[in-house]
Amino acid sequence: MSQPPFPPRNGQLMPNGRARPGAPAGARSASLAPQPRYVDYGNPRAYDTSVRPATGLTASRYAPAQLQRPDRVQPQSAWSTQMRRVQEVSQEATKPPTVSLLVWLTAVVLGFGLVVVLGLTFLSFIVTSSANPAWWTVTAFLALISLIVIALVILLADRWDPQPFPLLGIAILWGAAVAAFVSYLLNTGVSLLTYSLTGSNGLVEFIGPVISAPLVEETSKGLGLLLLMLLARRYFNGPLDGLIYGALIGGGFAFTENILYYARGLEDGGGVGVVVLFVMRGVLNIFGHAIYTSATGILVGFVVRKWGTGMGFLVFIPALIPGMLLHGLWNLFATLGGGLPFMLVLFGGEALLSLVWLILIMVLIWDESRLTRVRLGDYANLGWLTHEEVDMLATWKGRREGKRWAAQIGAKPVMKRFIRESADLASIRQRLLADGAHPKVVGIEANLLARLTQNRRELLSHAG
Template identity: 30%
Template sequence: MIGFIAAAILSFVPAFMYAAIAYWLDRFEKEPRLLLFGAFLWGAFVATLGAIVWTGLAQASLAIFIGEASAEIAGTTLLAPLVEESLKGIAVVIIMLAFPEEFDSRLDGMLYAAITALGFAATENLLYLYFFGYSENGVGGLISLFILRVILGGWGHAVYTAWIGLGLAMSRLHPNPLIRFIAPFAGWLLAICLHALHNTMAVFLAGEFGLTGLGLTLLVDWSSWIVVLGLVIWEIRREQQYIATYLAEEVAAGIISPAHYVAAKSFSGQLRNRIRSKAASRFYEACAELAHKKHHYINGVGDQRNTIARINQLRRELARLAPEVPTA
């Protein structure tokens, strides 16, 4: 029992810490925490249980034709990535369809996908740390797998599934119909390929060449993490530019003050002002959302009538909140 509790703590506490970092990176328009928690729970329970069942069934069926040993390798390198990424991706699809108003940017898609994947990773790590770590090799095995899976490989699942979120966001927000059609399939396929590459390298390189193989596997993993981090920073800068571009009109109209405008497009200004009050936090959330909605309208994304209605609603909200938000 103690071993299981230790494995649970070492799996879920870091997962929540990684999720907090991902949430922090969403600088301007924060997503609802309840919705993010739901995504985490989907990954931790629905996707994990589904992956165990469906990968097991697929592997057993494949063993009839190619034998158990080959089916086990195929299950790890091909079937598991296919099933796991598909199940994690379903959560992002549900959020996009059920809560389209919370799916305003490519960063939103990547965030929901990453949080779902971190939930999946937490439960998967729990199972590995307990059954293959503590149960087989005691505390030493538990700590070894913790370092390998949670510390060195902690962002793996989040990075794979982030591509699905990016593809789905592009399918919702891109003005080109062809890209809207291709993007979700491309993101899903890339997530599966990156996941399969990791698993294949872990089986054949790390398994055959020890620390050298492990080092090469981690090098490839971390390189993909850097690419995704670069994309996240790019999207953050893009959101900052939207705010700078689209809120200038609100200043000219007298809806927000020049000081509000300067704070809204600044990382430090946002952070400093959000913590002052709930009104200030909501005010700057509405600033970012208004910038996104105006961008959607100009680019012909989504239902234009609903977008105009939301723009007008946000303007009224900003006008109401502005007197309550300090400007110094």
């Protein structure tokens, strides 16, 4: 249970809230100012940053972050009364949050890298395949179908607090270009080294998929998560963000890898071979790489949200283990092969894993909405918002009703911005608790609070 934000000031206020006779003038004026109603929103253990493992390593570099106080308590909102009108609307809106130039530059470089990698796969197809080069476009199109499905699932998962599109693009491009290219080189090198040392094709076929691929591929994909955290820590705030970025990295990786596999299937079995591989890899095992890398992202995101950025980097290696194990087990059973019953069991297990993953996405979305409510509640208890507005901004039902009401008064874009930036503010508050009062992040919080006030005033101006 946290304490109300406005405790009595050194006995200067009487129990009824008025200043005692002889109290300083400041106490008298403070007693006349409206005080916000206090509501205990709780502090679930998943968001509690006060207890840290390995205190010396995870202690924040900055002092504990205190809530910034508003100049005055917000009046009852148009959301709850639909009557009050504010005459003056500030025309000096602060700049909306955007990604940095470095993010855009990274996206461009990775995009160029993907063009190079796809060009290399095309050249490899021409050199090694006896099929018409036009078939390469067929393999690329089939691989693209699976990537689009994964991206659509992730976009649905990203509706609560949407990530900037450049960052989502970087995730896909890292997986499709950097991780795929590095993994191909290293896995090929391991296979050649194994054969040169043992001369056994059987050992190569075991070590490559079961040992080398999980270690190399999950590490190369996981490094993309660290890149995103370095580029835009502001938008990497929890397990849902980690899942979103990890799944897109895995989807991008699978896109390039599937092109290579489909080309190989075309050479070995013609069009039928391509169709069989597409069903196996692009349909039945469509979420494989997305699941493996998102497991790393979930763990890193959880640690970052609870114990801060530094601990997120420290936990990276252990966070790779679940994805490596899942990847290795899948490759092991696929390598063992077997008849139709074995394949049905194998893909049935993969379908069950995919179902669990989709359910986990829904759980993490709920968890993110709960965090939004708890952290916006902190601001409501100081008077930045009313508690009715917290209910509107932090529940799906409240958001729908808020947008419906705003549409009736011609302010739906303002309401959508209000909702989006409030969710961003809640994430920033959690980051301040985990990392401490970093001056830059405190500035971001102040900017978002100014925008919150601006959005609120603009909504009220439409409501009159």
